[in-house]
Amino acid sequence: MSNEKPSSAPFTELVDLASRRLGAGVVATNEDTFADAENLLVAGPAEFRPHTFGHKGQIMDGWESRRRRGVSAQQPHPTDEDHDWVIVRLGAAGVIRGVIMDTAHFTGNHPESGSVQGASVPGHPSPEEVEAAEWVDLVPRTPLQGDTAHEFEVGNEQRFTHVRLNIWPDGGVARLRVYGEVRPDPRDLDGLTFDLAAQEYGGVAEAASDRYFSSPHNLNAPGRATVMGEGWETRRRRDKANDWVQIALAGGGEALAAEVDTTHFVANAPGWADLVGYDASRGGDPHTDPDGWFEILPRTRLQPDTRHRFRLVPGRTPTHVRLNVYPDGGVARLRLTGRLTEAGRAALALRWFDSLPAAEAEAALTGAGLTAAEATALTAARPLADAAGATAAVAALRPADGPDGEQSSRRRSASWRLLGV
Known part of the structure; x- marks a missing residue:
């Protein structure tokens, strides 16, 4: 334990x-x-x-x-x-x-x-x-x-x-x-294919059926596990159910490949595993909507002490994934290679922008092409809770039909690209 x-x-x-x-x-x-x-x-x-x-x-x-x-000697004690x-x-x-x-x-x-x-x-x-x-x-x-x-x-x-x-x-x-x-900087991820489940980009193991021997946070930790204790391991099941971990991804994305790594789990690897996904961008809640999950990887046989790599069929884009293992056991790492959707990138960018200190937020906007006054106005309009609110705030910066209309439109477009709206 x-x-x-x-x-x-x-x-x-x-x-x-x-x-x-x-x-x-x-x-x-x-x-x-x-x-x-x-x-x-x-x-x-x-x-x-x-x-x-x-x-x-x-x-x-x-x-x-x-x-x-x-x-x-007269003042021997610290202040x-x-x-x-x-x-x-x-x-x-x-x-x-x-x-x-x-x-x-x-x-x-x-x-x-x-x-x-x-x-x-x-x-x-x-x-x-x-x-x-x-x-x-x-x-x-x-x-x-x-x-x-x-x-x-x-x-x-x-x-x-x-x-x-x-x-x-x-x-x-x-x-x-x-x-x-x-809260990663979205500019660091633009155009890249990366591990959507990784901690370093915002993936988090938010729920698990069992954490008796080790933490589910180990599943999406950086690097490879060097010993069994650096993976996720459950107790031995004495019923007919199965164990699972649910991971909120860095953002909604297209899943292209998965890796289920049982390295170091020799006598205690699961027999089988599958992956299911959930798209919370459609308004549902993965914690309370059991019918909203869809298959990403069908139930597949696992081998002990093995890095299993799977190419995935492109399709629906998850914001959350759940690794199911049957019936129990240990997994060292889960990787989900993919790329952000436009909606996923926008949601990530708005969370990032809303949490920046004001000076950093203004610097990011001026770097994207806004004037200092426009950057200050848009920063003051935070929080931009959703893409619609961000679009309205950007559009309100300056009328597009004034003498500076064309330049203003280009500057608004630059801020749209930064915030993904």
């Missing part, structure tokens, strides 16, 4: 944007003498091995800073504002729904309090550029306890690329989890 501590927070069903597996990394820290800040991002739970000493003391599986001191910090580049930019600051195994050396901030810095910024960014409070300074996974919901709808963990005055934090919804 998984040794991850159970959580009552609903946001933990989302993707951990700060996972090293997803590509997260430590950009900078002011202090990690005792234990490396990169330990914060390790995928598994923290481990403690007593009486394992290095030349700096007990080896801890987490981030631990040195003990702070005052400025003089109330003295603190340590670490900046993390998220593996994928997204809207953050919840944070866990886990002080597991730090009991006499945990921080007194902590906070988390977020920033959005596009491109590939240097550490200095990230440090100088505008930081937004996601979790205000709050007291921390030792050996405790502190869960905090976040209510900010902005898209972030980096987070900063602050601790007062010093101490150790074992793990930092940042759960949220991936």
Whole structure:
């Protein structure tokens, strides 16, 4: 059974944007003498091995800073504002729904309090550029306890690329989890065929019949599984039903090929599997509409420890897929190669645009050809909840029959292309 501590927070069903597996990394820290800040991002739970000493003391599986001191013999204690910090580049930019600051195994050396901030810095910024960014409070300074996974919901709808963990005055934090919804830049996906189910593009395993041995989030994680524990495995069924995982795709798309990978599952691979799809863009709900599902891949025999590749017959375009395995067992990875439909691209683009900081949204629009005034007006019209609302907002920028009508029409067309409407 998984040794991850159970959580009552609903946001933990989302993707951990700060996972090293997803590509997260430590950009900078002011202090990690005792234990490396990169330990914060390790995928598994923290481990403690007593009486394992290095030349700096007990080896801890987490981030631990040195003990702070005052400025003089007359002032030996740190001030109330003295603190340590670490900046993390998220593996994928997204809207953050919840944070866990886990002080597991730090009991006499945990921080007194902590906070988390977020920033959005596009491109590939240097550490200095990230440090100088505008930081937004996601979790205000709050007291921390030792050996405790502190869960905090976040209510900010902005898209972030980096987070900063602050601790007062010093101490150790074992793990930092940042759960949220991936919001990729649609311009990075234009014209590409890619894995529609992948976490890094916004795919998320939103429901599963069983997660006894391991998480269904492993199914669409980056890279190949290196051991059985990095896949999704169910308990042994003692009835006549079957297990399944439902994945919301990055966007509605045309599915061209599928890969069902049972690597490392030798004596516990499923016997058969099939794939079904659902198109939520037509207004239905895949959670409550059992009749709206359609076949993508018929029930097919699986082999143990094998990467199964299937070419799919072009047809209906899903926004969600469900992998059914019969009767139970483990699957390392599911890949669904395809390309976004126009509607899928538009929905993705509007979610992205609505969550950008104002300055980034305006820069994207001016880069697409709008004037600064038009970009400001369209940004102020957010949220653009649907394509109709976006079209109306774009059309209202400037009448097309004025002296600048032709140029205005071209600029509106540029913004239509950016937002996919």
